[in-house]
Structure formats: structure tokens, C-alpha cells
Amino acid sequence: MTAPLTLYSYWRSTTSYRVRAALNLKGVPFETVPVDLLAGVQKSAEYAEINPGRGVPTLVLEDGSVLTQSLAILDYIDARWPEPALLPTDPLVRARVQAAAHTIAVDVHPVNNLRVVTHLRDAYGADTDGAMDWMRHWMVEGFMAFETLVQDDTPFAFGHAPDLADLCLVAQVYNAHRWGVDLTPFPKVQRIEAACLDVPAISAAHPDQQPDAETPA
Structure with missing residues (x-):
């Protein structure tokens, strides 16, 4: 069975909010891994191996590929799951x-x-x-x-x-x-x-x- 997407996220992160909303709109299931920014979890060596920018969101795909930066993640989501579209074709x-x-x-x-x-x-x-x-x-x-x-x-x-x-x-x-x-x-x-x-x-x-x-x- 294919593993679901994993979204490293912080609840108050506006960039994480964008990505969660896009995945929900397109009906794409994902698991959330909280990253407590106030506690500094993003600065840990373990997290930096996943996201060198030490921020959220980070999206890990089914095959283990890692995507960072919310606009890049949103672009990927819209390309892979085109409906409903986040950007018009015109x-x-x-x-x-x-x-x-x-x-x-x-x-x-x-x-x-x-x-x-x-x-x-x-x-x-x-x-x-x-x-x-x-x-x-x-x-x-x-x-x-x-x-x-x-x-x-x-x-x-x-x-x-x-x-x-x-x-x-x-x-x-x-x-x-x-x-x-x-x-x-x-x-x-x-x-x-x-x-x-x-x-x-x-x-x-x-x-x-x-x-x-x-x-x-």
C-alpha cells in the first residue's frame, strides 16, 4: 500500500495553512507531523536534514521525495492533482x-x-x-x-x-x-x-x- 503524503506543519503557520487548504480542496489525504516553531523544533539537526531552510511546511511524498517552500509545494500539488485548479489556464x-x-x-x-x-x-x-x-x-x-x-x-x-x-x-x-x-x-x-x-x-x-x-x- 502506498504511504500517504506527510506534511510537516505548525498550526499557526500561514504557509502551512495554504498547503493544508490546497490538499483538502483537491481531496488528497495526508498525515500531519507537528513542528513546534516556538519551541525551536525546526532548528534541530534532525529536522534540518529534511528541510535545510528550517521552516514549514515540508511535504514528503509517497516515495520519500521532499518538497519545501509553500509556493513550490502548491505548484506541485496543482500540477499533480489538476482539479479543482488553483490557477486558471488563460x-x-x-x-x-x-x-x-x-x-x-x-x-x-x-x-x-x-x-x-x-x-x-x-x-x-x-x-x-x-x-x-x-x-x-x-x-x-x-x-x-x-x-x-x-x-x-x-x-x-x-x-x-x-x-x-x-x-x-x-x-x-x-x-x-x-x-x-x-x-x-x-x-x-x-x-x-x-x-x-x-x-x-x-x-x-x-x-x-x-x-x-x-x-x-
Whole structure:
């Protein structure tokens, strides 16, 4: 019997959230191996052998092949399991979907990454308020751009079904809620998040639904 896919993931990781949602949408079974980023498990020698970047997600395929970097993993998933598609076939629309997705995944997420914020604190003396202001600033910048890039008249970013842009956005909005970003100026962002969370495959990928999620005190 073929072994299932194994996803090394952290429950609050927005990049892991994207990949979980994509696998769920396509009906691909996988096993989750939690990687506690706050405890530093990703820095261990054992994990570094799997993912030299010491991050999540990491996807291990049935034959033992290892994939890292969420956008690369999503590209693989979409190529191997084409339905439902995360990217349209029309070259112009495809580029627009990717531009919106990258606005979140390339412009916002990297500067809000845990290790970046930790370095701000350790190397530059940023306190908790300073670190939160940093994260909010880049999320607001990204959401402002995203609002201009997506459609006005569809529930999702570019149509009536979720695509790559939607998966990148809904994961980042989870972070925005955590850090108290005011979403009032971003009606499209709010609309798309609501549409995404109405999809069972995406809501099942939500951080609070993961096996390693912390139980509120």
C-alpha cells in the first residue's frame, strides 16, 4: 500500500495553512507531523536534514521525495492533482491571480515571518509593541494592494471558486486577526475571507482545527 503524503506543519503557520487548504480542496489525504516553531523544533539537526531552510511546511511524498517552500509545494500539488485548479489556464488571468497571491505570499509574509520578528527584537531591540506595529504595517500595505488587484463582483478573488490568491489571503487574514489589524478599510479582503471559510475544505485547514493547536486557557 502506498504511504500517504506527510506534511510537516505548525498550526499557526500561514504557509502551512495554504498547503493544508490546497490538499483538502483537491481531496488528497495526508498525515500531519507537528513542528513546534516556538519551541525551536525546526532548528534541530534532525529536522534540518529534511528541510535545510528550517521552516514549514515540508511535504514528503509517497516515495520519500521532499518538497519545501509553500509556493513550490502548491505548484506541485496543482500540477499533480489538476482539479479543482488553483490557477486558471488563460495566461492573462493566470498572471493576475499570481500577482495577487504574491502580494501576500512574497511581499507580506516574508517580513512578518517569526524569525524576522525575532531578529528585530534580538538584534535591534524592538519591544513587543514595536514588533506588532511592524507586522501590522506590512499587512496593511499588502491588503491595500490586494484590494486593487482582485475583482469586485465575485465571492472569491477572481471568480466563484477559491484559487491561489484566496488561499494565500485567508491564511494571512488569520494573522491579521491575531495582531489586531483593523480590516474595516478592506471590504474585499473581508468578503473573500468569509467566502473561503464557508468552504469546508478550507475551514478544516484553519489553524484552530489542527491537532497541535493550543487549547485556549
